[in-house]
Amino acid sequence: MRTLVRPAALRTRRGRLVYWSLFAVTLLLFTLAFVIPLYWMVTGGMKSSPELARNPPTYVPEEWHPDTYTDAWNRLDLARYFGNTLTLIGGAWLLGLAIQLPAAYALSRLRPRFGGLVLGLMLVTLMVPATVLLVPTYLTVTDVPLLGLNLVNNPAAVWLPAAANAFNIYVLKNFFDRIPGELLDAARIDGAGPLTVLRRIVLPLSRPIIAVVSILSVTALWRDFLWPLVVLPDPARQPITVYLQRISDSTSLNLLIAGLVLASIPLVLLFLVFQRHIIAGLTAGGIKG
Known part of the structure; x- marks a missing residue:
């Protein structure tokens, strides 16, 4: 070597x-x-x-x-905006898993017609800068196709774009591709349908990569600033990142820095608690029988 x-x-x-x-x-x-x-x-x-x-x-x-x-927590009313942030992140995370897991499983194991084309089109979106998609995405959430809904100042305006994450679907699909086909065939022989195979076999085996995708999604959502600023103009509905920027001109510098430190603590704790899952998911190259 x-x-x-x-x-x-x-x-x-x-x-x-x-x-x-x-x-x-x-x-x-x-x-x-x-x-x-x-x-x-x-x-x-x-x-x-x-x-x-x-x-x-x-x-x-x-x-x-x-x-x-302590003054920053009480005077800046950070508890309220932490709550807003958790609502946005929790909803986007749950909706994202509900969409990304079945989509990745379908592309990997069900192999629908034109599945390769669909995957290629999703990957093309990764090559487009996020700022280029800002205006089309905003026009979409202000007038949702077929439904005609305006989602401005609605948490769904953050949930829906975050759930449609091509990178997460691609990562999950690659992991599902490595699951031995014999294991899934044995379940089908026993009479398990596609949803049963996904729920009872694929998902338990995919815990490491699901943890990685979840942590990456939560981190990206917590740090996101521009999109919540655009679709949540009501200050009472904004997450903590947007709120701290909004009050930066009228708040003393030491209080503002203290607020920024408190806002970053959850992400640090998240990494410290789940770092083993992150490493296990990123290094998972196969599944031993």
Whole structure:
């Protein structure tokens, strides 16, 4: 097996020293690149407003104000906008799984006529910048075809576009393709229909990739700013990302930073709790019998 470093070089004392030194330096640099912005954000919420505006900035707060986070939660009414965010994300996640899982299963195992064409057209949408689709999508939600509904200021305006995710369908289809066909054939011989096979065999085997798709969807929805801003003009219905930007001009800087820190905590906890599922889903290349 060919590697960047010859095995013979790693057997020498000098080779091991150089290798581990470069590895440690690289790991340290990458760690600092991720940790320093988080440090600035967290400590920025504990500084006073005059100290935050000081130039040059202070690296460590001269006076610690951890109560700023409590003030931000109460004064900015973050609980309400966290609730709005959870409503939008929860509905989009559930609707997305209800659409993406059957669609991927149909393209992978049922193989409908023109299925390859449908998949190709979905993949083409991944090549189109999101800003190009902004206006057509907005016109669609303001006048839903056949139904004639206007979904502005309605959570469905966020749920429906998020559910139609071609990337998630493609990822799920690739995973379903790796499920042994003999396993599904055995279920069909026992009398199981397509929906029974999907519910009792495919879905239990697909938990790692479903977890990955769910986490990627939740992360993208939590960070999304432009689309909720456009389709939810009513401030009372906006998610926390849009709300914090809206009040940025009328809120003290330390309170605003504290609010941003609190808004980012759920995503950090989500990754820490489900990182094993993310790795398992991304590295799942097959299923052992």
